[in-house]
Amino acid sequence: xFTGSRFLxxxxxxxxxxxxxxxxxxxxxxxxxxxxxxxxxxxxxxSRTLTDAKKVEAFLKREFSDAxxxxxxxxxxxxxxxxxxxxxxxxxxxxxxxxxxxxxNEKYHAEDAVKLGVDIYSIEGNIAYAKHLYDKFGTSxxxxxxxxxxxxxxxxxx
Numbered sequence: 001x002f003t004g005s006r007f008l009x010x011x012x013x014x015x016x017x018x019x020x021x022x023x024x025x026x027x028x029x030x031x032x033x034x035x036x037x038x039x040x041x042x043x044x045x046x047s048r049t050l051t052d053a054k055k056v057e058a059f060l061k062r063e064f065s066d067a068x069x070x071x072x073x074x075x076x077x078x079x080x081x082x083x084x085x086x087x088x089x090x091x092x093x094x095x096x097x098x099x100x101x102x103x104x105n106e107k108y109h110a111e112d113a114v115k116l117g118v119d120i121y122s123i124e125g126n127i128a129y130a131k132h133l134y135d136k137f138g139t140s141x142x143x144x145x146x147x148x149x150x151x152x153x154x155x156x157x158x
Contacts, residue, residue, distance in 0.1 A: 069139060076142075077102060078090060078101045082123040101123060102126050103142075
């Protein structure tokens with residue numbers, strides 16, 4: 001019989017292995033919400049992340065060329081950061097459920113993102129979901145930071 005933390009580590013390893021096996025056999029979209037909740041997305045390896053704010057800004061300017069206000073929102077929400085120096089997805093200072101460059105709130109949006117096949121913990125998924133929100137609701141999902149990013153009219157005057 002294992003003791004204490006070693007037993008817990010073995011249980012986590014076994015459960016994680018089972019979750020990955022299920023995902024590989026049935027496709028990640030078929031893994032149920034309980035597994036997603038029990039095993040939240042792991043941070044991407046640092047080698048696969050954009051950690052330099054200037055590179056992230058350039059990436060966002062390309063991706064949001066049709067909606068430049070989203071670049072300004074990202075500047076205010078995360079200072080163009082998806083990942084911290086340790087490779088983990090950044091979380092909001094005011095609300096730790098806000099994740100990534102666009103500070104998507106996982107409490108309100110994680111389930112819908114999964115249904116859309118979007119991983120809000122990756123930079124590509126985070127901005128894809130932000131585009132989805134913007135197309136559906138405009139800038140209102142980021143209304144609490146509006147004082148920082150202004151309005152589309154203000155952006156046009158810059």
